[in-house]
Amino acid sequence: MEKTLLMPEQSHCDSLDASIKETISSIIDDLIASLPDPSHLSSEERRGIIARYTAVLEGNFIYWMTATYMAIQSQEARPIILDNLQEEVRDAHPAMLRRFAIAAHAFPTDTDALAVTEDLTKVRLFLARLSAVQSVVTMAFFEGFIQRFMGYLANLASAEGSTDMEYTDVHGVCDIEHTAGLFRALAAERAVNPLDPSKDLLEGVYILRTLIENIVFNRVETLSA
Numbered sequence: 001m002e003k004t005l006l007m008p009e010q011s012h013c014d015s016l017d018a019s020i021k022e023t024i025s026s027i028i029d030d031l032i033a034s035l036p037d038p039s040h041l042s043s044e045e046r047r048g049i050i051a052r053y054t055a056v057l058e059g060n061f062i063y064w065m066t067a068t069y070m071a072i073q074s075q076e077a078r079p080i081i082l083d084n085l086q087e088e089v090r091d092a093h094p095a096m097l098r099r100f101a102i103a104a105h106a107f108p109t110d111t112d113a114l115a116v117t118e119d120l121t122k123v124r125l126f127l128a129r130l131s132a133v134q135s136v137v138t139m140a141f142f143e144g145f146i147q148r149f150m151g152y153l154a155n156l157a158s159a160e161g162s163t164d165m166e167y168t169d170v171h172g173v174c175d176i177e178h179t180a181g182l183f184r185a186l187a188a189e190r191a192v193n194p195l196d197p198s199k200d201l202l203e204g205v206y207i208l209r210t211l212i213e214n215i216v217f218n219r220v221e222t223l224s225a
């Protein structure tokens, strides 16, 4: 069931910040709890999850964080997002992810990339609106999910015979700080650039969650099978 959070009139409120964080954590908990046991999946299903994850993350994470940076106005939020981007670029996280996928024999094919096209486009168009608060909360959800998903992704890769776990090791640790930083950025941005009270704060979270569900469950294939 969808949880809807409407912004109250006041621009800043600590208890609302806490409840946003709680709501995001519970959406992530539900998503993690829904993951299929890797040992119950076929090798092709495990490969597919890694491949679709790579098709989405390698080329889009920095792009979406950049879109979020372009949207925000608060002086306090800017260095937090910029730090995140600097680490991505300086440590070449997309190269790390590509190595991870290749080592697991799961580099995305055209079929893998096309399976996520529709939901991927929806996330791109959502972030293209440059709605600052909604973008920051979407990226906080994304970071939080990625950090919790790393152990699962590593299990899929090791079941596929890989030993290259640099990507999952790095992201299981560094995204804890990134997620906390994004929630601080969210509070700062809400204070100076609040969301229109009629808008759903979690709109982007739900659009991105649908994409993540497609990465895991490959609904395109399920529908056409």
Ligand SMILES: [Fe+2]
Pocket: 088, 093, 171
């Ligand atoms: Fe990263």
